[in-house]
Each structure stands twice: as structure tokens, then as C-alpha cells.
Amino acid sequence: MREINVSDITSNIKEMCIEAAHFLSGDMSRAFNAAVENESSELGKKVLSQLKDNLKIAGEEMIPICQDTGMAVVFMEIGQDLHFTGGNLEEAINEGVRQGYKEGYLRKSVVSDPIERINTKDNTPAVIHYNIVLGEKVKITVAPKGFGSENMSRIFMLKPADGIEGVKNAVLTAVRDAGPNACPPMVVGVGIGGTFEKCAILAKKALTRPVDMPSDIPYVKELECELLDRINSMGIGPGGLGGKITAMAINIETYATHIAGLPVAVNICCHVNRHAVREL
Amino acid sequence: MDKHINVPFSKEEAKKLKIGEYVYLSGTIYTARDAAHKRMDEALNNEEELPFNIEGNIIYYMGPSPAREGRPIGSAGPTTASRMDKYTPRLLDMGMIGMVGKGKRTDAVKDAVIRNGAVYFAAVGGAGALLSKAIISSEVIAYDDLGTEAIRKLEIKDFPVIVVMDSEGNDLYKAVTAGMQKRI
Numbered sequence: 001m002r003e004i005n006v007s008d009i010t011s012n013i014k015e016m017c018i019e020a021a022h023f024l025s026g027d028m029s030r031a032f033n034a035a036v037e038n039e040s041s042e043l044g045k046k047v048l049s050q051l052k053d054n055l056k057i058a059g060e061e062m063i064p065i066c067q068d069t070g071m072a073v074v075f076m077e078i079g080q081d082l083h084f085t086g087g088n089l090e091e092a093i094n095e096g097v098r099q100g101y102k103e104g105y106l107r108k109s110v111v112s113d114p115i116e117r118i119n120t121k122d123n124t125p126a127v128i129h130y131n132i133v134l135g136e137k138v139k140i141t142v143a144p145k146g147f148g149s150e151n152m153s154r155i156f157m158l159k160p161a162d163g164i165e166g167v168k169n170a171v172l173t174a175v176r177d178a179g180p181n182a183c184p185p186m187v188v189g190v191g192i193g194g195t196f197e198k199c200a201i202l203a204k205k206a207l208t209r210p211v212d213m214p215s216d217i218p219y220v221k222e223l224e225c226e227l228l229d230r231i232n233s234m235g236i237g238p239g240g241l242g243g244k245i246t247a248m249a250i251n252i253e254t255y256a257t258h259i260a261g262l263p264v265a266v267n268i269c270c271h272v273n274r275h276a277v278r279e280l
Numbered sequence: 281m282d283k284h285i286n287v288p289f290s291k292e293e294a295k296k297l298k299i300g301e302y303v304y305l306s307g308t309i310y311t312a313r314d315a316a317h318k319r320m321d322e323a324l325n326n327e328e329e330l331p332f333n334i335e336g337n338i339i340y341y342m343g344p345s346p347a348r349e350g351r352p353i354g355s356a357g358p359t360t361a362s363r364m365d366k367y368t369p370r371l372l373d374m375g376m377i378g379m380v381g382k383g384k385r386t387d388a389v390k391d392a393v394i395r396n397g398a399v400y401f402a403a404v405g406g407a408g409a410l411l412s413k414a415i416i417s418s419e420v421i422a423y424d425d426l427g428t429e430a431i432r433k434l435e436i437k438d439f440p441v442i443v444v445m446d447s448e449g450n451d452l453y454k455a456v457t458a459g460m461q462k463r464i
């Protein structure tokens with residue numbers, strides 16, 4: 001059994017919050033550069049070149065890429081032979097978020113209660129998803145999520161008879177409705193199957209998969225390709241001002257489901273699809 | 281094709297702006313987002329004054345990230361405008377000349393834009409670092425307790441925006457998805 005002190009979790013999460021707010025991950029950079037090359041509309045190109053300059057300024061001067069530095073979503077994949085010492089793991093994660101948002105000059109966008117709406121002033125609590133896996137390591141993914149795009153996300157409880165066409169319609173509807181609100185070019189995360197909550201978590205998880213890594217299930221990979229083509233023929237374009245590149249990628253995750261159901265969740269994300277990953 | 285205008289500006293100036301035009305704004309603008317709009321609306325309900333003179337002025341839907349030492353402001357890009365739609369027609373009817381944000385508006389906002397000869401600009405969403413460079417100074421003038429959502433008075437220079445709804449109610453977002461790909 002391996003041991004790890006929770007203070008290591010805190011310090012890593014702090015750094016990852018700051019990193020994700022200022023630098024695109026490698027996969028997102030590649031997707032972004034491809035978008036710059038492929039856009040042909042005049043305003044679309046102008047938007048993308050602004051975003052390119054924006055990324056440069058963000059990294060060089062440590063100004064967050066976007067002022068909405070999000071609510072911190074943290075995925076913890078914990079090996080079952082790992083033992084956390086030195087305190088409460090959940091508190092350690094939140095402490096990392098607290099320190100990262102303070103020391104990184106990130107915006108505090110979290111309110112303690114959805115109706116009373118008092119700002120917690122340190123961007124905690126995070127939304128944390130735990131998974132127990134084999135091994136003695138922990139894989140941490142920090143994916144701060146902005147709400148311009150989060151608000152445009154949808155869940156559809158389809159019927160089995162709706163089939164793959166129903167899934168396509170659901171995704172295209174969500175993207176069309178999101179339009180300029182979600183700061184296109186977007187990244188679209190889709191979860192198909194499971195239960196009501198499982199498909200939502202799958203969709204969120206899908207956003208953290210490298211955007212240049214297609215699904216390894218053949219029909220899902222095909223579906224990703226087809227949907228990306230169809231999304232990019234809608235004309236929404238960068239900034240919603242018209243153009244070819246409405247989405248840079250769509251990642252789909254699937255899971256077993258019930259004989260009576262076909263849940264589909266569409267988690268819309270913007271071009272600042274933040275995700276930092278570390279394994280300890 | 282790019283235009284430069286100073287804020288505040290007149291209705292005559294607003295009338296000349298057409299959707300798809302790229303405009304650089306300079307002068308003074310005010311920030312407000314959800315919570316500040318709610319408070320302004322309540323102030324008006326209680327027949328109190330707004331914290332600034334709205335006539336001829338622009339509201340920028342924005343809540344910045346904290347400023348680092350030596351900088352006037354942190355990252356400072358637009359937030360989604362539709363969350364302010366409920367409050368906007370009233371402000372337009374009081375003489376607000378324009379808004380800077382991102383995303384679609386309701387028909388009620390569009391009608392108020394036409395009725396008052398105003399204009400809705402988009403700044404590029406997610407370009408907060410770049411946009412912060414066009415902000416020379418920032419001062420909280422009301423609702424300090426709201427933190428990032430407080431009302432700020434900003435001095436801006438060549439702040440880049442695009443006209444997405446003009447004084448006749450033409451809507452660039454609708455135009456591009458209606459298959460009208462021709463650039464205006």
C-alpha cells in the first residue's frame with residue numbers, strides 16, 4: 001500500500017487551477033491552430049486571430065484567458081491501493097482550489113446557495129467526482145468550467161426507438177440553441193446511456209478527453225465525425241459571427257443503459273476548454 | 281471599414297452603425313451584470329437614482345478577474361447578454377445608447393433597441409486578456425459588496441467590438457445562421 005499526504009493534493013490542485021486558467025492544454029492548442037487555418041469567413045478569421053493574440057497575452061502576462069475562470073470541476077481517479085494521510089481529502093482538494101484562485105488572481109464565481117446567492121469569495125466548493133480504480137496512483141483532472149457554455153448544456157431522456165437519429169438530433173439541437181452564447185468555436189462533450197446523472201457525468205468527462213483522440217468504438221468514432229461535419233455546416237462560426245468553425249471537436253462517451261431508456265447529455269464547452277491532468 | 285467612435289455617443293451616431301461592422305470604442309463605459317442589474321431595477325422601482333447617468337452611455341456586461349499589481353484590471357471579456365434581457369428594455373427607454381456583451385437577445389430587447397435607436401455590440405467571448413489591454417482605468421462606483429459584479433466605470437481606448445444588432449433591429453447572429461453568408 002502506497003501512502004500520499006493530502007498536502008500534495010492541495011499543492012498540485014492549486015497549480016493546476018492556475019495553469020488551466022492561463023494556458024491551453026496541448027490538444028486544445030493543436031485544435032485551435034487547425035481552426036485558424038481552416039476558417040474562411042472574414043469576421044470568423046478576425047475573431048480567431050483575436051483569440052490567438054489573447055492566448056499569447058494570457059500566457060506571457062499571466063492574465064486569465066477568460067475572466068470567467070469557472071467553477072472548479074475535479075475528477076479523482078484513485079487507485080485502490082493508495083492511502084491518503086495527513087487529513088481530509090475533500091478539504092485538501094477545496095484548499096487547493098482556494099489557494100489557486102487566490103494566488104492566481106482568478107475570479108471567484110461561486111455562490112454558497114443557488115437561491116440566496118452569497119459569494120463564497122474563494123471559489124469553493126469544487127464539484128468533485130471520485131472513481132476507484134486499480135493500482136496505487138491517483139490521477140487528478142482539474143477542469144474549471146465557465147457558465148456561458150454550461151448554461152447551454154442539455155439532457156434529453158430519449159426513447160430506445162429514437163435510436164441514433166434521435167441522438168444526432170439532440171446534439172444538433174443543443175449546439176444550435178447554444179449558438180453565440182457559448183463562445184464558439186466550441187467543444188462538445190456528449191454522454192450517451194447510463195442513467196439521468198450518469199450520462200451527464202459522461203458528457204463532462206468527455207470534455208476532458210484529448211480533443212484529437214477519437215473514440216475507440218468504431219460507430220462512436222463515425223458519429224463524432226459526422227456530427228462535427230454537420231455542426232460545422234450550421235454557419236454559426238467563431239464568436240457566432242458566421243463561418244465554418246462552429247466546433248473544434250466533439251467527444252462522445254457511452255455506457256450501458258436500461259432496456260427502456262436512451263439518455264443523452266450534451267455538455268457544451270467553449271474554446272477555453274480547460275483541463276489539466278496530473279498523475280501522482 | 282473599421283470605425284472609431286467615442287462613448288458616450290448620440291442617436292445620430294448610433295443610426296450610422298450597421299451589423300457586421302467592426303468598431304473601436306474609446307471613452308467611458310460602465311460594467312454591470314446580473315446582480316447589479318437586479319439592484320438597479322430595484323432602485324428604479326423605489327424611485328431612486330441609478331448610480332450613473334445612463335443617457336447616451338453604454339453598459340458592458342462584464343465581471344473581471346482580479347487585477348495583478350500594476351494593472352488596472354484582470355481578464356475582462358463579455359458575459360452572456362441574455363441574462364440581462366429582463367432588465368434591458370427599461371434602461372434603453374431611459375436613454376441607454378448601447379450594450380456590449382455576447383450572444384442572443386429577446387424580441388423585447390430588440391423592440392426596445394428599435395424604439396430607442398440604440399445598438400448592441402458583441403465583444404469576442406473568451407478574449408478577456410486581450411480586451412483588458414484596451415482598458416486604461418477601472419473604478420468601482422457602486423455596489424462594491426458584489427465583488428466582481430460591482431458597477432465599474434472604465435476608461436477604454438480602441439476597445440474592439442462588432443455591431444451584432446443595429447438601430448433597425450437587424451441581427452447579425454440570425455443573419456449568419458439564416459444562410460445569409462454574405463458579409464455586410
Ligand code: SF4
Pocket residue numbers: 066067068069145146147148149150181182183270271272358359405406407
Ligand atoms: S463560455 Fe468560455 S470563453 Fe465564454 S465567457 Fe464562459 S468561460 Fe469564457
